[in-house]
Amino acid sequence: MADDQYTDDAAEPAPRHGPDGRSAEAEDRPGAGRKGDGPRGAERGADGEDESADPEAAERDRERERAAGRFKEHTRDPLAEEQSDDPAGPTDLAAAARARRSTRTLFESGRDLHSFDRSYIGSAHIGDIHLRMDARQSGAATRTGPVPDEELRALRRIHVEPQGYSRLRDALRARRLLVLGAAPGTGRTSTALSLLDEVTASAGPGPGHAAGPRVLRVDPDGGVRGLVALAASSDAAPGDDGGPDLPSTGYLLELALARPGAVPPDAMDLDGLAAALDAHGSFAVIVVPLGSAANPLLAGRYGMLCPPAPTRELLTTRLRERLEDHVAAGGPSGADDAAARVEALLGRAESLVDRRDVRDAVGLGDLRPAEAELLASLLAGHLLDEVSSEELLAGCRSLAADQAQEWFTGVDRTLATTPEADDPTTRANAAALFHPVAFRIALAVLGGAPHSAVAAAAHLLTWELSVQCDPENAPARPLFCDDPVSDLALSRAELTDGRVEVAGAEVDARLIWYRGSALPSAVLAEVWDRHFPARTPVVRWLRLLADDPRPHIWMRAAVAAGELCVRDFDHGYAELVRPLAEASGPRRRIFAATTLDQAAGHPSHARAVRTLVADWSRSGTKPLRWTAAMTLGYGSAAATTDDALDALARIGVRDDGEQLAVASFNVVRLLALPDSATVLRRMADWTHHKRAAHQDLGLVTTVRLALSEVDEVLTDGPGSPLADLGDWPLPLALAVTRPELVGPMADLMWTALNTARSRDVAVDSLEVLLRSAVRKDGTEWTRPGLAALLPALATEEHDRRRLDWLLRRMMNDPENPLPDAQARALWWLAVTPGDRTDEEDRHG
Secondary structure (H helix, E strand, O other), rough: OOOOHHHOOOOOOOOOOOOOOOOOOOOOOOOOOOOOOOOOOOOOOOOOOOOOHHHHHHHHHHHHHHHHHHHHHHOOOOHHHHHHHOOOOOOHHHHHHHHHHHHHHOOOOOOOOOOOOOOOOEEEEEOOOOOOOOOOOOOOOOOOOOOOHHHHHHHHHOOOOOHHHHHHHHHHHOOOOOEEOOOOOOOHHHHHHHHHHHHHHHHHOOOOOOOOOOOOEEHHHHHHHHHHHHHHHOOEOOOOOEEEEEOOOEEEEOOOOOOOOOOOOOHHHHHHHHHHHHHHHEEEEEEEEOOOOOHHHHHHHEEEEEOOOOOOHHHHHHHHHHHHHHHHOOOOHHHHHHHHHHHHHHHHHHHOOHHHHHHHHHHOOOOOOHHHHHHHHHHHHHOOOOOHHHHHHHHHHHHHHHHHHHOOOOOOOHHOOOOOOOOHHHHHHHHHHHHHHHHHHHHHOOOOOOOHHHHHHHHHHHHHHHHHOOOOOOOOOOOOOOOHHHHHOOOOOOOEEEEEEEEEEEEEEEEEEEOOOOOOHHHHHHHHOOOOHHHHHHHHHHHHHHHHHHEHHHHHHHHHHHHHHHHHHHHHHHHHHHHHOOOOOOHHHHHHHHHHHHHHHHHHHHHHHHHHHHHHHHHHOOOHHHHHHHHHHOOOOOOHHHHHHHHHHHHHHHHHHHHHHHHHHHHHHOOOOOHHHHHHHHHHHHHHHOHHHHHHHHHHHHHHHHHHHHHHHHOOOOOOOOOOHHHOOOHHHHHHHHHHHHHHHHHHHHHHOOOHHHHHHHHHHHHHHHHHHHOOOEEEOOOOHHHHHHHOOOHHHHHHHHHHHHHHHHHOOOOOOOOOOHHHHHHHHHHOHHHHHHHHHHHH
8 A cells, every 4th residue: 555545535445356357256155266266356246337237136236235134143242142131231251261261270289180088088097197087176075174284295395386476475474364366277275275384384383382283274164254263263372472372373265156145255254254363373365266256355455366377387396396206216326316317307308398299289378287287297207108109199188178177067066956946046146157158168169259259159158058057037147247357267268469350441359269279179079079958059059150240250150160060960960050051141051161161171071071062062952052052162072173163063054053153153262272273174164165054154253253352262271372462353363373374364364355245244354453453552462463464365466455445444434543654554564575566665
């Protein structure tokens, strides 16, 4: 396009005959002038001819117009006709695809590799290590009694002080009473015992008195008032010199506030206890679980949070203890030699724990004392050739499963055994009892979503669980009793700063995750495999999430549903997949397709899913065929790419192309996978098929390829070469990352541009590609892709005339005119130096 060709006149079409004077579209047959077979076609009509004078020609024109209208309808958004029945609004497929890619990473670790199945094994022997997976489950209620001295000595040896330990100790010494709040399993009892051991030992016994028990556990059934009575009955009293006349006593009381009907002590009870302790020179630590019931206690003058012990120091301490015991048991040796051997083994153990397979098998961001103890035993056993590598990894995998079982086993047992179960207060407490459980399930399903979204979903599931537990009564849920800090601590979760998409724009958000990659799968497996009555409310909840308009919610729920189906495909298919696959709204069908694809990603279920999808593509109802097409687009629902394309072709050509739009869209999705060359070859075969239905499938897919962005169709994770080109048109991204595909794509686009029924939409799609060369701010965008593709589309004079006509039309667009400089730059991208005329060279 030379400079003197730019005018302000309205754009004129290129000449309507090829250079040989023959109309290039005498027939509306794709590929009639295929590359290398003579001149390519030109625009419709003939210069200087009045085709209206020929009735047959006029009828052909009208038929071509009708065909073009039908073709344009086929190239619509595959969800467009569905959205009118969808109250949640349109589906953002690009945002959904991005959400799916980020969510799948939560369930990638150890897929089909768990040789140690926590769902069915309660204990095991690994070497000489006896693993009790239910060791942390409470047995009989604690009774009042002294803590043995040997237990306190062992505690001094292995206890790792959490951050802020000195503040806890100072507060206990100053106030005599400490209310210590922490999540179960974080070492809160060990910390409480260590505090009491220190403060009572430093006080010491009075002169002339034998030492008695310094630390006692107190029966929780008596509560704080029972502890007041116990402290008041003690014979201990301050001596004349102000010091203790008898050994100072420390009391440990662990309160269970989550039980229905449990009433936390009030401020007056605590003040009375502190006074009684002070009067008798004693100390007390009351351990309470985090939660709404404990909030008033922790906010009072005696309350403090107990942070968990640091993981690395905790594990190192446990390892050192076991290695020292082993070296000592090996016989007499010099102290220096023993210490050197312990240090050598400890260094090997720390290298082992950092090994990738061990770290992935553990799958926890931080360890709690019981977990550190078990892991230390496994590592030490492996180093001493008592535990094999397989047993080591199996034991590591048990840690997350053990935590999940502790969270869920017997949660509502107290409701079933409480005589006052019909009391309204008890029902209100039931909702509070289920909320931590619901939050953990919601976090397993929606990890990586905004904290507010996970909290709202948890409340929704709390309702479903409560109704399932007591269907005749509506559960009560206080509106202002949430405690985000407690939710995080009780669920081993963390908040991070991130971004979330809202209506196509990214905004700042506080995202929430489990502190450990193994916990989401462990939680889902525990709920699904061990607690069958909970399946019904969870399924109802997942169906509700399927209707959520936010892609980062419903897509995450679909991926998690796929993981549940792997645990029990028969139940998942009957309750989730089939009902949603036959739904009227497209979002529910995409949900079902994503669920099936996630299940197909497991080798154990790939064959079943492929058989199911193939059957739907052949003989399913219209909704099932639509769902099958969406499933095939992920690339896992067929054994080969050819099988997927065969199934999509069956769906696309059936019933006069009724589902051509969704079939072509999913063919384009397959182009984003590594076997895209096979897809382009099949598209070329379709465009030159003898049946018009197959021709339309090839042409529609070609146009949709030009109109699709990478993010809309990309299914691979961050390792894909297309991952960094998310907002690029797919053909231009492929042209940059896979130059060998430029020729096949150019041939397909040329065919669409030179076929009457597809020409108009093909030209419009080419305009979309041209306008993507630079961004609105003037920075370069897809210019490298256009530089690769345009020369292959403009190899002949007629192609260049059409490009010239399109560029001038874009320049004269009254709403969005293309700047002259950009049009000129696009022209020279397409026209290589060898193809330029002398006039073009003079104006280049």
